[in-house]
Amino acid sequence: MITVAIEWVALIILLFTLLLIGITLYLFWSRTREKANQHVKKAYIEKHNRHWYEYFRNLAPFSEEMVPVSPYEIEAVEEIFLSYLMNVSDADIRGKIKQFANEHLVGHYKRMLSSRNWGKRMNSLYRIADFQIYALLDVCEQMERAKLSRDEYFQLLKIKLLFREERFIESFLFMPVKMSEFQYKQYMLLLSPSLLEQLKQRYTELVPECRYALIDTIGIRKEMDTLDFLKACLRDEDSEIRIRSLKAINELNIRIDLTEYDSFIASPVWEERFMMTLLLQRLPDEQSLPYLEKLMNDSSWYVREEAGRAISERRQRAGKRDAEPAY
Amino acid sequence: MNSKFFRDIPIISEEHILNIFTLLKANVVRSRKTISVVLISVLQQERYNPDQQMELTQQMYNHLKAKLRQTDVLFQLDRLLEWGVILSHSGEEEAKAFIQRLYEEMKRTGVAGEFGDPFPFVAAIAEIGNNDIEFDDLMNESRQALSEAASWPGGPIGFVRSGKRRKAERIKVSILESNEIFKDIFRMSLQNLRFDDIQLDIRDFRDGLEFLDSDWYGSSHTHIVITNDILPRKNGMEVVYALRQMPNNGKFIVFMMTKRNAEEDMIAAYESGVDHYIVKPFNIRLFESQLKRVLVRLWS
Amino acid sequence: MNRWIEGIMYFFGWTIFCYMAIVILVYSVMLVFAQIELRRQYKLDKRDLEESTIDAVYSKPVSIIVPVYNEQAGVIDSIYSLLSLKYPQTELLVVNDGSKDGTLQLVMEHFRMVCVDKPRAGKLETKRVTGVYQSAIHSHLWLIDKENGGKADALNAGINYSRYPYFCSIDGDSILEENSLLRVMKPIILSNGAVAAAGGNVRIVNGFHVQNGAVHQTMLSNSALIVMQVIEYLRAFLMGRIALSRWNMVLIISGAFSVFNKKLVVEVGGYSCNTIGEDMELVVKLHRFIKEQDLDNRIEFVPDPVCWTEAPQTLKGLRNQRRRWHQGLIQSLWAHKRMTFNPKYGAVGLISFPYFWLVECLGPLIEIGGYIYVVAAFFLGNIYYEFAILLMLLFILYGTLFSIASVLLEAWSMNTYPRRREVIRMILLAMTEVFWYKPLSLFWRVEGLIRFLLRRKTWGQIARVGFSEKGAAE
Incomplete structure (x- = not known):
């Protein structure tokens, strides 16, 4: 029985060795080929970079010589x-x-x-x-029908957004794969104002990650006319939506009407209270200070820290104002 | 500019002015600031009797002293009714404005009236931009210009141009960029820039260490360093730090190219000694104009 | 008497044989898997992602924590190289762990550090922090000065003062590439934060031409010991990390360079100060926490080479390192032994833990047993020859051939086109592995095992040993 096992193991070793020899030879060959190809690439760059x-x-007209002929020259042009x-x-x-x-x-x-x-x-x-x-746009659109990886689909849709905007929204809403928030955000920042508006109107059809990305983008792009939309989002059940909407409102840099927000100051979610400490700073002292002082005793470190910072900043400013007449 | 507040400007005699002129002339090239030598003389001197000549001389000195800065030099020539001035940090245009102000002043205070109207003086202006010209030659040419200005209806100012021509200055340019292709693009862009009196000496480096290990940046030439912020081995900020630690680091003009566009990064870069911060991708023509402006500004 | 010997030999022989057969099978599966995974992105040009990630609005901000201890020679260079990492939003926290040389003064002067009143955000227990400073030049550069407490303690202090939701731990002496942080953050960004921790592929830098924080020219080291370690790292990479990562079973991501979700790390109590392998301990604690809280977070390994590290150059240094590693490994396994075969912990409990116990922890013992068996068999006479030959063949298959395969397949799948001479040298060296390197490293690991058994009550003292791996090796 052991003899049989030895034979088997020896056979495996033999086959394995042969395989490895094969790979080694293949590696040697591919290195030679790669070196030659790199040489072609380098030669093209050296010759034509100036052109x-x-x-x-x-400084000079285009010359046909610059058109790459082999795949490696194309790499050089790339x-x-x-x-x-x-x-x-x-x-x-x-x-x-x-x-x-x-x-x-x-x-x-x-x-x-x-x-x-x-x-x-x-x-x-x-x-x-x-x-x-753009000449390959149609080919790309045909590709969409095949089974694709998430990354491929992402890039295809980006291409569509770049060259054929009007068809973007439909493909975007019915995409067969789920993207990450990061990827959604990349689209959002490329959207034209009219597309962004369309997306806002179809907000309910979006998946949560996409909603987050949309709200963040509104804040980053500082779209002033979206305040009502953001306010509507504040009533969402998803606390993440509410937090991000508060953050976006904060980034719009406007003075808020406190009555619409005071429920958030006592919110059970600390991130919401934190966003409120930021929003409160957009208000005059006499309105914000009582709330900020309350938030100084918040259960969350981040809220206390931000409220404390805001209050000391205000005191400093007030101190300067009081001192001014002396000059 | 009231002379009361300043120490009295001495009048240098002709035998001493030569040394001062040589010193100032040598400084011209090094500091890249031109000086102007102005020679003032009175037309038809034979019209005045010796007393009037003495009076005229005194008046002229008073006016000149009032107008001159501490950095300027006033000198006396052996000939009568001739005054010399070296205006530091000034070119032809500044000197011309100076003469015109002097003329207006004399007219206003009525000095001119005493001696006949208009007060008949002429001036020769020589801008000095290199250190080849000799003082005696300059004086001879100035007197030549004076006599031409006197007979020329466009007077009363003549110009001497032989000392003005600046010598082509060698300026070093270093490109620190790890992308070979872009490095070449940069080099070509710089090579295509043309200047009358500046000769660019361009070298490129793949990374910060290659640059710092070279002896290229040790010389006293003005040195424009164009560096990427991210480089293998020593990065852009490290290079800037090393350069700014050197004595005489004022000769370096650092352009930093970067992808970081946050305000904090820019502030940190300027604080650490970067002169120009360029966010990529940038417009190459805009960059060339910026660089040209920097080079033109070197001479003032 | 003979019957006894026969029985013992029979038993040991088959135990070793079964063990080897299982391990070879497992390795083969992992190797094939790694190949499929790597070939998929063969030739992928990663520039695009890196270009787009650089924009601040897309990315998650990261706090970089660098613990330093008596590193005045290299600290300024390290900081500069970290300041130039391609990443849009970072803060850099240099934690001075009570250095006795001029490290503190040097950093203070060089970056014009100003004492600030930065309150501590986290609540992790650490040794006393004596000062917090901010750079007047780079507003995102901080220096935290604290009493000496070891690397884990310094990292915890850094976590306490960090501002961003992710932190990145970096060994003072490891060398990063400019896009390392981007690459390691990529799985986190692309997974909506489901990835709780990510570590990069650590490579050996010895012999490569390194200057001022960048790998300059790739050239294989002249030292056989270093080359053996290079091969060993390649093996671990292809027959382990990639496959384990795919199924969220990674137990070790290198402490030299990895990124963590701060919230989760704080929940598990940060780094453990009383273990030797604080990086593995943290990963195991995270796995445990994730499963116990029923979260769907993952821990991932990034196959791109992102971090270069110096390997010990002497046998003595290597022995120290391996002993410590093994001791740390067993410590963590032992501390969390309840996870073994516990279905509550999913694949980590059912596969990773048993795998680590069997192959990583006990493996060296069994393999040494195999060596002894072969030697003994030749003394005991011809009835054992055949079995000895069988075991030897398995050793060759398991040691030599798999090592050679790693070298070749890595080159093939990562498109590195190595020089012919270097490939041949590595193959030749791999052939000698069974005779010297393998038994040596097995021996050291068994030493680690013994140390664990003997000194398990004095962990606290052991933890104070050297700060960086390099320090311990020299």
Whole structure:
């Protein structure tokens, strides 16, 4: 029996060794290939970086020589374009990148979109958004029907938002995957005012994370005409919605009517009381001080801390005011 | 600018002025501040008798002393009815304004009236922008300009231009950027900038340590450092810190490029010695204009 | 007599054989799994995410806590490198754990620290804090000066004064890349905060050209000991961390660089000051808390290399390190032994804990038994030869071949294209592993086990040993 086991183990070892030898050879080969490819890429950059610069800065016309021929030259062009996009904001240069990508890189990215490797498909989607390749929009829309990962779907929808805004809302509301709040927020910040308005009207159809993102975004974008919407959110059952709405109202930087909010000062949720200490600071002292003093004895450290800070700030200001006539 | 508050401005004799001129001239290039040498003379001197000449000389000194700053130099020449002034930190335009103010003043106080109207003096202005010109040559050329101004209806000011030309100044520029492609883009952008009297000496570095290990930043040249805030090995802030610790660190003009746009970050950067904070992505033409302005401002 | 020996040999032989068979099976499964996971994102260009995450409005702010103890040589460099991490909203809390050298003065002067009256937010018990300072240059740089109490204590003090909902613990001597924090925060941001803690892939930096907080040039070390450790880290990475992380069963995320949800950490009482492996202890406590409170939080491992650390260069240093690690590991397992096979704790209790008990804790004993068996078999005569050969083959499969496989598959799946000479060197070294490195490290771990058994009542004193791993190794 042991002999049989030895034979089996020996066989496994043999097969395993052969497999490892295979992988080793493959690695050696791929390193050689990769080195050659990197060389192509580097050579292209060395040769053409100047040409691109001159073309972008209107110092020289575009020349056909600059059109990349192999995938590695395309990678080189990607590198050059990304270096510009990340560092330089000139509209003229960005326009030229967009134009070139739509004329010469469509085929490449289309092929990559149909790759079986997830990483390659993602890269392609990133570049379509980066270089604004609207020529591939239809291909992207067809992709939506297939079964996709969350990241792919996110990027596809972003592309739609960039190039075909009018169809965004429907796809957004009925998306088959659930995004994270972070991803929702990325959309929200890109939305045009009219789309944001539409989304607000269909607020009830949104999932909680998306609602959070929407309310946060309103605060960040300081949309003044949304106060009524935010006030309506204050009546929500979800405390997270109420907290974020209070935060957004605070960011609008307006003086509030305290009667509408006083229930929050005694709220059982400390975050709400904390937001109130912030909101109270937008009011004149005689109105806010009694409440702030009450909040000084709050059960939460954060509320006490903020209330204490606000009060001492006010006292300091008052002290300065009193001292002024002496000058 | 009432002279009562200042120490009396001494009148330097012709034999001493040479040393002072040499000193001021050498300082011109180093401090990048031009000086102007003004020679003032009276037309048709033969019209005045010796007493009047003495009186005129006295009057002129009084006026000049009232108008001059402590940093200016007043000197006397061996010839009669000739006065010399070196205006520090001044170019042609400032000197011209100075002469015009002097002229107005004399007219207002009536000095001119005493000796005939208009008070007939002429001036020659020589802006000094390099340290090649010799004092004697300058005086000869100034006198030449005086006589031309005297006969020229556009007078009473003549200009000497031979000392004005600035020598092309070598200014070092360092680019600290780890992205090779963008580093090249930057280099090309800088190379395409053209200046009359400035020669840019550009070098690039991949990271902070490569820069700090080089002996490139040790020289006394004005040095523009354009650095990314995030760099491998030593980052941008570390480089700024090291540079600002050096003696004579005023020669460094630091541009910091960054993706951070929070106000706190900007304040921290300026507090630590950054001169210009550029948030990426930035407009490359805007950057070039900023840089040009900085270079032009070097001379005043 | 012979019958006795025969019985013992028979029993041990089969125990060792079964153990090896199980372990080899488990490793194979994990290896295959890691491959599938890594190949999926093969060639993915991660720049886009990093570019978008940098915007302050998207991200969750992080407090970075750096405990320092007698580190005046490198502290300024460390702080500068942390200040330049690509991350939009951070605060940096340097906790001076009662240094006896000039660390405090140096930081105070260099960053123009001003004494401030910052009240403590957290309630974790720590040694007395003697001063809180804020930098006049970088308003988000703080210095907390406290009496000496060890690394865990210093981290707790940092947590007390931190402002943001997440904190990141960093060893003073570890080297980060500029986007390390972004990468480690990525699972947290993308999961709506369901990920309670995340740790990065720690790599060995020895031999690489390092200068001023950045890995400059990648070149394999000349020292066999270091290369063996590199291989060992690769193995742990491919045959362990990735698969365990996928099913939320990670028990160890490196203390050198990891991010935690502050609220949960405070709920479990922060770092434990009386254990040797405070980082593992915290992770286990978090798992326990999450399951007991029925939360759906996860603890994740990020496969990107984000943190570089210096490995011990001498046998003595390595021995110290391994002994300590093993002792800490068993301490945590023992302290939470009730979680073992307890269905209440889900996969952690049913799989992780038994796995750690068997493979990590007792494994060294059994494997050493295997070595002894092989040696004994040759003395005892031919009836045991065959079994000895079988065990040896298993050792080779388990030790050598899996090590070689890790080296190759890591290169393949992470697209690193290593130099031929380096690959061959690593393979050759991996072949020698069974003869020296493996028995040595087994021996050290058994030492750790023995120390645990002997000194379990004097934990408090052991905890005061060296601050950073490097300090202990030198």
